[in-house]
Amino acid sequence: MAKTTFLEAIREAQFEEMSRDERVFIMGEDIICNVFGTTTGFVDAFGMERVRDTPISENGFIGAAAGASMVGMRPIVDATISSFLYPAMDQIMSIIAKSRYIYGGQARLPLVIRSCMFYGNANAAQHSDRNYPMFMNQPGLKIMVPSTAYDMKGMLKAAIRDDDPVLCFEDSTCWTSKSELPDDPDFIIPLGRGDIKREGTDVSIIAIGGAVPLALKAAQTLQKEGISAEVVDPRSLVPLDKDIILKSVRKTGRAIAVDPAHQTCSAASEIAALIAEHAFESLRGPVLRVATADTHLPFSPSIEKALYPSADRIVAAARQLVTSPEPVPA
């Protein structure tokens, strides 16, 4: 079976769902010229009505997606880069997240807002956001951050079929990664189910998006040192598969949460708190976070790279946990 890239998986998921359901349409900036390759051939297949270039007007077209979804359409919005969600915060936070609630369930908003996190390649602070944690603080938005082409395809198809609004964050550091994909047109991975990407017994590394491949690389290094690391990928943050995280930590007794987002109020912070509250009795050391430093991302590659999580930082954290002395029983 041929392997498919992460970007191609996005294209396939959209193509299959638009073929399956004529209520699905896609709009965003420069969809037709197809900036990142996720809408190749769409105009030929679906026509210009269902494949729409928008003005650079994020609050306008993201709000329009909300309105279209309320009248029975199932829009996919390609917001290009996650930093571009900010001009649309009004519609995302006040309309999309809350309409179903404030109208007592009268509204249904089946829409997907896709955006890529375009960090690590000298794009400076305004184009490098990994901003899913701030949306986790708002009820009413489902949030997915897949790390493989396989997960992306299955989850994006699930998101398009979901009757709730879903924010799909696409980690650009995963773009060229490849998976074998099933042929099944109904291949679906439901949101809210995490995945054990590697089994281990000494330490749980709970990693998000582009941190998953880093965690797997770190696990290989640790293996050589006799440390067995388990890599847990929550895949979606809302809903969050708490059980898979807690089960892993109860087994290993050690936890590191790895998150490409800024550390303060990151998804890693939430996961660390979850573990501290619900698996404290299993812990043999502190829950550590490996996240992006709480500063802006500078342009110059000479000082950008070190700010993000890396395999080396994960290895160092795991060593710290495994070699730290056991607490003395009182």
Added chain:
Amino acid sequence: MTDGTNDRSLEKYRRMQRIRQFEDLAESIHAQGEIPGSLHTYAGQEASGVGACMALRNDDYMVGTHRSHGHPIAKGAKLRPLMAELLGKVTGICKGKGGSMHLSDFSVGSLGETSIVGSGIPVATGAALGSKLQGNDRVALCFFGDGATNEGAFHEGVNLAAVWKLPAIFVCENNGYAVSTPAHAAVPVKDIAERAKAYAMPAIIVDGQDVDAVEAAVAEAVERARTGGGPTLVETKTYRYADHAVNMGRILLDRGAEVDEWRKRDPLTLYRARLLEAGVAADVLDTIEREVADEVADAIQFARDSAYPEQAEAFDDVFVDRLPIPDFIKA
């Protein structure tokens, strides 16, 4: 009827009466503490909402604002669920989760009454896009105030509707004030309608106290939208009698004799006089007023008799599936 007018005129009168009497009673029971929070009353603007909605079909869409009591009634909503919502009851149109700023009844085509100024405009544009993609002829009408036209959401939503020629009608209910700031201090153009030029969109200015004139203006815009001619901006020149909201703690702005001047052109008084002049018997109008009074009294009784929502209701409608209920709530 042979009295010089028709059922349609009487329906307009009835709906304006419903709004006025609904709000008068709501205000009085609010003052007694039966309605929590604040009330953003629509009194003075009835002809704007009713005229506009009478130009729509039942299956057309409507999006409104925090000043939400008038729009659903204008579009034909039943009063009981609206009043129950004001009292925070589970039988409310939003199950007690929206309140005064969100009286949105989806059964009459509403897609929300939203309390972030301007935020309904892109939503209406999207509903109109939905009609276009579905190949039907339903139009989407959006109400907003003069203040909203300074929001980016207005310019983005209107631009998108204009560039895609969507079946939308943008009704600016210009009541002269954004909370306490007069329009002349916040808007550089004399009329909001001038802003339509920037989007190559037709605009109509209409006397917002004249329900027939509003209906005629909006009907022209609806016809254009329904037949593929794209969106229109309609500016209704109107006035709200009350302060921005009841329960703000103090009067925000002393408008002096201006309120009294506008009350001389009260939309209900004007319309009653017009109907009488056209030959409608006073009895007919009095009967409508009494029937509406009964309807409002019934709505209040219904609201009072209804239960408050269970605590678990707070976790419903965040998503389609109810959220798990935290232990501290269960305990």
